[in-house]
Amino acid sequence: MASHAIRIVHGKRIISDLSLRSGPYVKRDYSWMDKAACKGMGTDLFFPACGEPTRKGKLICRTCQVKEQCRQEALSDPSIRGIWGGTSEEERRNTRVH
């Protein structure tokens, strides 16, 4: 099955490279990202290396007015990496399981 790489830019930072299987294309609305507290910030805080603390990125998320949209977006796609909506990949994985 063919795949397409899509790079999403969160504010001005790259937040994810997604590989999508070919199939019906679903147009997503990312306009909420214009209001992101992380807009224009670097990627380091939101993509900590394995084992690195996630606290600083999550603190920024606490102040974000689009936190819930961000969290839901990340929960909807297990391929999304990094901190989204104040959650880490592991936290989202646990939420999907329960």
Ligand code: SF4
């Ligand atoms: S919740 Fe966090 S990662 Fe999501 S847009 Fe807001 S600041 Fe950025």
